[in-house]
Amino acid sequence: MPGLKEEVFEILRENLLAVKPEYASKDVVLCPLCLREITRVEALVSSVEHIIPQVATKGDTAKDRSLATKNQRCGITLSCRREWSCKSDGYISKDGCNGLKGRL
Numbered sequence: 001m002p003g004l005k006e007e008v009f010e011i012l013r014e015n016l017l018a019v020k021p022e023y024a025s026k027d028v029v030l031c032p033l034c035l036r037e038i039t040r041v042e043a044l045v046s047s048v049e050h051i052i053p054q055v056a057t058k059g060d061t062a063k064d065r066s067l068a069t070k071n072q073r074c075g076i077t078l079s080c081r082r083e084w085s086c087k088s089d090g091y092i093s094k095d096g097c098n099g100l101k102g103r104l
Contacts, residue, residue: 008076009043031080033097043078049098051075 002010012029028037038046052074057064060073067073081096093100 004071004076005044005046005048005078008048008078009040012078029078031097032077033079033100034084036080036082038078038080042081046078046081046098048076049079051077 009029013027016023016029026037027040029043030036031038050071054070054074057070057073064073079097081098083092083094084096085092086100091100
């Protein structure tokens, strides 16, 4: 049974191929923030990211919690973790888009 990271990678890959079939020969997905390629290996060693911070679910009602898991309510994606610098102020994000998203 595949783990969560593998499942997320597969779903994102299926979505990518649906709109960009030219990626069929590459085992990658795209970072939703900068569109750099994330390989399967990179995805499996990195952590998944929550689109909405999990802390935001603290106020969920019992009905909300019964409808879906916390991960489903927050949404999950993968973001790149390769170092890059922000052109506007020169800030260097050593953890790629994952490190930049909290700063912005």
